[in-house]
Amino acid sequence: MVAKTFFGFEEILAKELRNLGAQKVVVGNRMVSFYGDTGFMYKANLCLRTALKVLKPISSKKIGNEKDLYSFIQSIRWEEYLNTDDSFAIYATVNSTVFRHSQFVSLKSKDAIVDKFRKETGKRPSVDTDYPDLTINIHIQQDLCTVSLDSSGGSLHHRGYRTATNIAPINEVLAAGLLLLSGWDGQCDFLDPMCGSGTMAIEAAMIACNIPANLNRKEFAFEKWLDWDMDLFEKIEEASLNKTRDFHHTIIGFDKAPSAVRKAKNNVENANLSEFVKIKDDNFFESTKDNDNKLHMVFNPPYGERLELDEEKFYAQIGDTLKQNYPNTNAWFITSNIEALKFVGLRPSRKIKVFNGKLESRLVKYEMYAGSKKAKFQNNS
Template sequence: MSNSYKMTAKTFFGFEELLAKELRDLGAERVKIGNRIVSFYGDLGFMYKANLCLRTALKILKPIGDKRIRNDKDLYNFVKSIDWEQYMDARDTFAIYATVHSTVFKHSQFVSLKTKDAIVDKFREDKGERPDVDTQYPDLTINIHIQEDMCTISLDSSGGSLHHRGYRTATNIAPINEVLAAGILLHSGWRGQSNFMDPMCGSGTLAIEAAMIACNIPANLNRKEFAFEKWLDWDMDLFEKIEEVSLKKVRDFNYKIYASDKAPSAVRKAKENIINANLSDFITVKEDNFFESIKQTEGPLHMVFNPPYGERLQQLNIEEFYGQIGDALKQGYPGTNAWFITSNLEGLKFVGLRPSRKIKVFNGKLEGRLVKYEMYEGSKKAKFNKKEEE
């Protein structure tokens, strides 16, 4: 890849390996895993492709400088030393977001203010005019990251978090983040190899992300805009070419995705979002209570769902609720790999089944577990006895 430079993709805890694999599959060079980040090398076209196609990335940052700093004066001088005219002119607007993990710098707001002063002063001295701050719709979003005494300045190529896919206009109570949904699905081994079911679908996010993975549809195809579209080097022809090539890699999906929820309002919202994502051909949505219905699909089934948790569980009897999940899986879903995410670790004890996998994840600030239950046809014991006879 000619004209390659280093970039950083931010992600959730526990998704770093998934993101690294996605990057390698897309063609990134020198992929390196960090804590909630993955760094890699690529050119301008690859930056566009990463924003368009990555499912488990929250942001793609382009570092433009790093330096060891000991105090606020060092920070000011470092920011001022950057040639900002490469990235914006004096009539543009900008916003600064700082992340600070340091004993020297305690407040991200202070770091943002110092950075703003340095940029403004630089333009005033060189041009006699200054760019303005606009936190809502900036022409350039600048990211400052300080880890102890190492300061990295990056340009945010994404803008709003990449979980804003663009298809979700209707949400239910506590909807699952789209990047979290995609990461859960990839962790579960979902690639579109069977029928799929989400029996507690809420506003339909897991079902939509499952269909996009199965069909290899670029994750952010429906997104309205990316921050790089306002950059001075924005190349619309190149972006359209990359979008066209990515769409040629979309594949057929020969199974069905079933989504259901017992709440009529959730079903309405899910249908609306599925229409927005142009995925109505792949996803069937209906009003249904998971605890009262049994499997109506043929062949193996891959199930992933996000049961109510936290505040939503306060109206529920935890022991009874999780017990019902276990009963429904045992009685209605033989031959199914069932995965669900929960932040109620106590509740897992009442499922009455032993999970074959447990993966630590975070849903917002809540620590949770993604658990897998393998539901065998007949009893597990019978299955192994049969294997031995063979």
């Protein structure tokens, strides 16, 4: 099988898969391949935090032209996956000198499937790109064509808890990946000081409590498959819930916009995490850390395309607030304005290249010590 993800998340997705029990895990570009049975496919969709989709390859073959493509698609035993009264959709990606247009590959493949059914049964399944019973993925890399079934359906970042959002909300898979890259493990207090619709705080709580990432999702594509095993899925869901763990620290989200606070609170409630996540109407730049506990901070500051702001002043305020008000804190944030980082006035201890949508970005870490950094190292020597 293949789990697709964002650039930079491949290794953490591979680690997730190994922890779940996947076999023969191999890291690729924006994807990780692995072996597992039907039950593991269910578990991967339910539990993976950094996967966008889980694909189940069913056949692959080298092809040289459109006739080869048509013949290959027709050779697949589609009756094992589709009935004539079912609907299907095909999505193709191509990286080939022979096939240059994904839409052409999709249409040619659709014709092959429809013609096969019509010839053998006199009837044909219909095409439905909105709510298909079966979603087919076709990937052509040079002359190798791989046909897979999309077991997820809609992208797995659609967790199911977020019904209210602000402008340009952070993708849930991106949020989870940033948290895992930052080393968040639920062993201390957590703060998102610019929480927007609450996604980062919610994902942080789900990681801390080991709650399956897609527990609140309404459906997966495999629930419409001919071999759908509801009893098996329910057993896997129950077993996953039995692995949740207690959390004894605090998770807080700040936002200075009352509308964002309302939306974040609604989303926390939808995720059934009100016991663990508190959302407050507060301005980070006017806030102060109120105890000596270790604090883990991860946030997604607003940027020019989302909000008109004086970036030099804004990033300088981030640095000043961290330096003056947040001792004993590991602060991480993502930005696509890499040049603006110089205005923070602090030296990041780590920079990780990631993408926020199509925007090349950096996840940066600032270590704020209790007292001066020099004193910290003197005390440890």
